[in-house]
Amino acid sequence: MTIKRSILETAGDQFFLPDLPFYVNRVHESFAMLQHTHDFIEISYVAEGSGAHYIENTSLSVSKGDLFFIPVGVSHVFRPSSTANKNPLIVYNCLFTQEWMEQLLSKQSKGTKDDFNVLFTQAIEQSSWLSFKESNSEFQPLFERLHFEYNAHLSGFMTIFQACVAQLLVFMHRSQLAHPLDMTEAKLQDLDRLLAYIRSHCSHPISLTAAAARLSISERQLHRQLKKHTGMSFTAYVQQARIEACCRQLRLTDHKISDIAATVGYQDMKFFNQLFKKMTGVTPRTYRQQHRT
Known part of the structure; x- marks a missing residue:
C-alpha cells in the first residue's frame, strides 16, 4: 500500500502586513503540522532540542545549531524526536518575500566584489534548499535579535532587521565556504x-x-x-x-x-x-x- 503525503500550500498573506514583507516567530515543533510549501522565503534555525527535518523527499536529523534556507515552492516540515516536554524541538523561523530579499541582495552587492549573494540567488532561481551548521554560535544571537526587533517594533527596527538578515546571509555564506559539500x-x-x-x-x-x-x-x-x-x-x-x-x-x-x-x-x-x-x-x-x- 502506497501512502500519498498531503502537501499544504501556505500563503504569505497569513503572516505579512501590507507594509511589512517579513515575519519572525519561535515555535515548539510537533507532529501536528503537515509538510507544506510556501510562496515566500524561509530561514529556519534550530535553537533547542533535536528531531528531523523533512525537505522535499529527504529527511535530515537536526539538532541545535542547524540552519536551513528554504526557497519558494520547496516543501518541508520539522518533527521533534518525541512529544516529551523535557526536550522540545524549538525553531526560529524568519520569513520574507522573495522581492524583499532580492532588493536586500541588490543593496549588499553595490560597491563590493564580494559574491556571497550568488549562493542565494542561484538557490532562489533553482528552487534548491541550503543547509548550514553553526560553528561558533554565530546564528543564535541574530535570530534572538530578529525575534525581539520584530515583536518590539521600536524606532528604527526595520533598519536593524535588514542589517541582521544581511549579516545572517554573510555568515551562512562563510559557513558554506568553510564546509563545502563533498557529494556531487x-x-x-x-x-x-x-x-x-x-x-x-x-x-x-x-x-x-x-x-x-x-x-x-x-x-x-x-x-x-x-x-x-x-x-x-x-x-x-x-x-x-x-x-x-x-x-x-x-x-x-x-x-x-x-x-x-x-x-x-x-x-x-x-x-x-x-x-x-x-x-x-x-x-x-x-x-x-x-x-x-
Missing part, C-alpha cells in the same frame, strides 16, 4: 530518489543490500552516505518512514491500530507499540486522541 549534485539526487522510494514504499520489505544495489554502490558506502546525509542508519530511516506513515493514518482514518501497523510491515504489536512510543513519546492510541479533529 548527481549523487545527492540519486540518494534523494532512494529516500523518496523508501518513504513511498515503506510498506514493502527493503534491505540495505537491495537499496545499495539500486545506487550501484556497496552497503558500506550507502551506510556512510546515509548517515552523513540524514544522521540516521538505514534501519532507523526505514523505521522513521514507517512510523510517520502510521501517524498520517492515525490522524486521517478510523482504521484499527493493528491494521495500520500491518500496512507498513509491523505484525508484532508489542514491538510496534514500543517503537511508536519511543519515536513519538506517546502510544498510538494516545497519538490518535491528541490529533483527531
Whole structure:
C-alpha cells in the first residue's frame, strides 16, 4: 500500500502586513503540522532540542545549531524526536518575500566584489534548499535579535532587521565556504530518489543490500552516505518512514491500530507499540486522541 503525503500550500498573506514583507516567530515543533510549501522565503534555525527535518523527499536529523534556507515552492516540515516536554524541538523561523530579499541582495552587492549573494540567488532561481551548521554560535544571537526587533517594533527596527538578515546571509555564506559539500549534485539526487522510494514504499520489505544495489554502490558506502546525509542508519530511516506513515493514518482514518501497523510491515504489536512510543513519546492510541479533529 502506497501512502500519498498531503502537501499544504501556505500563503504569505497569513503572516505579512501590507507594509511589512517579513515575519519572525519561535515555535515548539510537533507532529501536528503537515509538510507544506510556501510562496515566500524561509530561514529556519534550530535553537533547542533535536528531531528531523523533512525537505522535499529527504529527511535530515537536526539538532541545535542547524540552519536551513528554504526557497519558494520547496516543501518541508520539522518533527521533534518525541512529544516529551523535557526536550522540545524549538525553531526560529524568519520569513520574507522573495522581492524583499532580492532588493536586500541588490543593496549588499553595490560597491563590493564580494559574491556571497550568488549562493542565494542561484538557490532562489533553482528552487534548491541550503543547509548550514553553526560553528561558533554565530546564528543564535541574530535570530534572538530578529525575534525581539520584530515583536518590539521600536524606532528604527526595520533598519536593524535588514542589517541582521544581511549579516545572517554573510555568515551562512562563510559557513558554506568553510564546509563545502563533498557529494556531487548527481549523487545527492540519486540518494534523494532512494529516500523518496523508501518513504513511498515503506510498506514493502527493503534491505540495505537491495537499496545499495539500486545506487550501484556497496552497503558500506550507502551506510556512510546515509548517515552523513540524514544522521540516521538505514534501519532507523526505514523505521522513521514507517512510523510517520502510521501517524498520517492515525490522524486521517478510523482504521484499527493493528491494521495500520500491518500496512507498513509491523505484525508484532508489542514491538510496534514500543517503537511508536519511543519515536513519538506517546502510544498510538494516545497519538490518535491528541490529533483527531
